[in-house]
Amino acid sequence: MPLPAREHxxxxxxxxxxxxxxxxxxxxxxxxxxxxxxPPQAGPVxxxxxxxxxxxxxxxxxxxxxxxxxxxxxxPGPGTxxxxxxxLVTVLALAQAVIGRHGGQGGEKFTRYSWITLIGFLTxxxxxxxxxxxxxxxxxxxxxxxxxxxxxxxxxxSTIVYSLLIVAAFYxxxxxxxxxxxxxxx
Amino acid sequence: MEFLQPVLDGxxxxxxxxxxxxxxxxxxxxxxxxxxxGLGPAATIAILLPLTYGVEPVTAIIMLAGIFYGAQYGxxxxxxxxxxxxxASAVVTVFDGYQLAKQGKAGTALGIAAIGSFVGGTVxxxxxxFLAPLVAGFALDFGPPEYAALALLGILLVATISNGPKxxxxxAAAVGLLLATVGRDAFTGAERFTxxxxxxxxxxxxxxxxxxxxxxxxxxxxxxxxxRAAKAPTSVKNVWPSRQDLRTSAPAIGRGSVLGFFxxxxxxxxxxxxxLAGYAVEKKVAKDPSRFGKxxxxxxxxxxTANNAAATSSFIPLLTLGIPANATMAIIFGxxxxxxxxxxxxxxxxxxxxxxxxxxxxxxxxxxxxxxAIPLIGVFVRILRVRAAILAPITALITxxxxxxxxxxxxxxxxxxxxxxxxYLMKKFGFEPGPLVxxxxxxxxxxxxxxxxxxxxxxxxxxxxxxxxxxxxxxxxVAVAVFPLIKSLLDRRTHHAVVDEALRSGPAPHAAxxxxxxxxxxxxx
Numbered sequence: 001m002p003l004p005a006r007e008h009x010x011x012x013x014x015x016x017x018x019x020x021x022x023x024x025x026x027x028x029x030x031x032x033x034x035x036x037x038x039p040p041q042a043g044p045v046x047x048x049x050x051x052x053x054x055x056x057x058x059x060x061x062x063x064x065x066x067x068x069x070x071x072x073x074x075x076p077g078p079g080t081x082x083x084x085x086x087x088l089v090t091v092l093a094l095a096q097a098v099i100g101r102h103g104g105q106g107g108e109k110f111t112r113y114s115w116i117t118l119i120g121f122l123t124x125x126x127x128x129x130x131x132x133x134x135x136x137x138x139x140x141x142x143x144x145x146x147x148x149x150x151x152x153x154x155x156x157x158s159t160i161v162y163s164l165l166i167v168a169a170f171y172x173x174x175x176x177x178x179x180x181x182x183x184x185x186x
Numbered sequence: 187m188e189f190l191q192p193v194l195d196g197x198x199x200x201x202x203x204x205x206x207x208x209x210x211x212x213x214x215x216x217x218x219x220x221x222x223x224g225l226g227p228a229a230t231i232a233i234l235l236p237l238t239y240g241v242e243p244v245t246a247i248i249m250l251a252g253i254f255y256g257a258q259y260g261x262x263x264x265x266x267x268x269x270x271x272x273x274a275s276a277v278v279t280v281f282d283g284y285q286l287a288k289q290g291k292a293g294t295a296l297g298i299a300a301i302g303s304f305v306g307g308t309v310x311x312x313x314x315x316f317l318a319p320l321v322a323g324f325a326l327d328f329g330p331p332e333y334a335a336l337a338l339l340g341i342l343l344v345a346t347i348s349n350g351p352k353x354x355x356x357x358a359a360a361v362g363l364l365l366a367t368v369g370r371d372a373f374t375g376a377e378r379f380t381x382x383x384x385x386x387x388x389x390x391x392x393x394x395x396x397x398x399x400x401x402x403x404x405x406x407x408x409x410x411x412x413x414r415a416a417k418a419p420t421s422v423k424n425v426w427p428s429r430q431d432l433r434t435s436a437p438a439i440g441r442g443s444v445l446g447f448f449x450x451x452x453x454x455x456x457x458x459x460x461x462l463a464g465y466a467v468e469k470k471v472a473k474d475p476s477r478f479g480k481x482x483x484x485x486x487x488x489x490x491t492a493n494n495a496a497a498t499s500s501f502i503p504l505l506t507l508g509i510p511a512n513a514t515m516a517i518i519f520g521x522x523x524x525x526x527x528x529x530x531x532x533x534x535x536x537x538x539x540x541x542x543x544x545x546x547x548x549x550x551x552x553x554x555x556x557x558x559a560i561p562l563i564g565v566f567v568r569i570l571r572v573r574a575a576i577l578a579p580i581t582a583l584i585t586x587x588x589x590x591x592x593x594x595x596x597x598x599x600x601x602x603x604x605x606x607x608x609x610y611l612m613k614k615f616g617f618e619p620g621p622l623v624x625x626x627x628x629x630x631x632x633x634x635x636x637x638x639x640x641x642x643x644x645x646x647x648x649x650x651x652x653x654x655x656x657x658x659x660x661x662x663x664v665a666v667a668v669f670p671l672i673k674s675l676l677d678r679r680t681h682h683a684v685v686d687e688a689l690r691s692g693p694a695p696h697a698a699x700x701x702x703x704x705x706x707x708x709x710x711x
Contacts, residue, residue, distance in 0.1 A: 057361065069376075085364045089357065124582065125603060178591075
């Protein structure tokens with residue numbers, strides 16, 4: 001835990017922080033520190049994968065647009081504009097595949113913390129599936145429990161207390177006060 | 187003067203109790219999320235879109251606008267006290283603001299930032315008041331070719347000026363345009379890309395897309411990001427800036443206002459670029475640049491004024507031309523569409539109460555921010571101690587349940603979750619979500635403008651060059667598109683020249699980073 005600052009009425013304030021023994025002194029050093037702490041870039045494989053996904057989207061768009069009927073310049077059909085945009089997407093995807101073949105195109109690598117995001121996403125999907133079946137209270141409670149305890153590292157007591165408080169608050173606001181028609185059990 | 191009458195009527199609109207309340211709510215929420223790391227103004231506005239359904243358009247936009255410029259204030263607080271920028275536009279404030287705090291002058295830094303923000307915002311509003319009717323009047327002559335060119339230019343500017351790889355931003359924009367085509371074709375009634383799904387027949391609804399991409403996407407991303415351990419903030423005594431500080435900052439505030447105002451109008455510009463430029467300008471014109479980074483008040487006054495001015499002036503293209511200047515404006519564009527109001531040059535005349543109500547609410551909002559900024563700091567700092575692990579499920583639930591209340595449809599919630607995953611993946615792979623939302627929102631307008639242009643010009647789009655306004659816009663479009671290519675070619679030639687020179691003159695100097703263009707950018711940052 002970082003030590004709190006000593007309070008003065010005026011004059012310099014000391015902040016002793018064992019996590020940051022050598023503080024960056026200048027803006028350049030600070031920017032360099034931030035860059036060093038930033039997550040690593042995504043890399044050429046990710047670039048290729050993303051470009052291929054976009055390429056598939058573009059080609060799919062072209063095929064479907066032609067199927068809709070492209071008409072002519074003076075009398076455009078429903079597929080004209082989608083065709084133009086899909087061609088643009090395809091060309092850009094190819095360009096990006098070439099430009100980013102050595103990496104350095106932003107993005108971030110997936111880390112072991114990315115699993116946390118995946119689990120979080122799955123809980124959201126579970127909410128979508130469960131709410132129409134059993135109302136929002138139980139899925140919301142489960143989401144809070146999972147997010148605070150397993151994804152957030154909170155202790156069991158604070159997790160349970162906060163989760164119950166949060167679900168109660170949402171019930172009070174969305175159901176009791178605003179009278180929305182979110183499926184609910186109680 | 188009779189042209190001021192609608193302006194004065196606008197104050198009548200703002201001073202209605204509901205609108206005042208929503209203004210206060212907006213700026214408070216804005217300041218709060220500016221302080222909290224994780225959610226930005228775009229994400230918050232997206233998440234709160236369901237709130238706008240039950241109120242008048244004026245009231246809704248007053249609140250959303252308040253969130254936007256309020257967040258610029260909030261981001262400063264953590265920059266100064268914690269050396270952690272709460273918002274991208276507050277990054278440069280860290281350099282001198284935190285140093286001032288270490289010298290026991292946190293109140294000075296925050297006070298100067300608040301005053302500068304207020305002045306910057308007010309100057310921008312005054313500029314808006316006089317400039318907007320001019321632009322709108324000029325734009326009434328716009329026909330479909332002009333709109334098409336303007337929309338294309340706006341999308342291109344946002345995609346190329348935003349940070350990150352340019353082609354990826356363009357891809358995001360193009361995909362946004364493609365998503366906008368889903369649904370029924372307005373001209374022929376044909377169903378496009380719906381795959382037989384009834385829910386898609388009317389097109390993908392904008393609100394779930396925005397809530398998913400920005401709201402859930404940010405939430406999922408924040409789950410992964412390891413937050414730096416929050417240092418205990420330096421104590422803040424209620425020390426106002428001294429008269430000397432005010433005198434030193436006054437020119438910086440003046441420069442920041444003007445700079446921010448113009449940078450905000452430019453699509454793709456905005457608060458972040460304005461703050462960077464403000465810092466660079468102050469450093470350049472200072473008599474003693476070495477003071478910067480050690481607690482120079484101008485280093486706080488300049489950027490803070492500029493970012494608030496830019497945040498306010500970025501409303502101009504939206505309210506006068508119907509072209510959003512950045513992602514947040516695109517979301518507000520969508521919010522107006524939900525309310526049945528189509529932003530464009532006719533907005534001033536068709537809905538003067540809306541236009542002037544929103545503009546005048548910014549005066550009130552800025553005053554509220556100035557009053558609240560210093561006293562609420564203690565509260566916000568305490569809120570910062572609430573752990574992210576507790577805030578995260580709260581924001582997730584607000585988003586999901588809020589999405590349901592739009593149309594009492596679980597499909598909307600599903601869309602939010604799906605686009606949340608898309609937003610997260612986009613971030614991981616380096617694609618900016620802003621251009622996608624912007625293009626999505628403008629897609630229908632762009633297509634109908636282009637098709638109408640084809641009708642007007644008899645199938646020959648080159649006819650656009652024959653009309654003065656659209657010709658200018660097309661030339662600008664080409665210039666903006668081609669400029670980065672030329673620049674990278676020139677940079678490579680300069681790089682080769684410098685490397686040759688260095689090789690000829692002896693051992694290379696110990697350089698921290700590679701090309702001369704990199705160090706050039708860093709100095710100006």
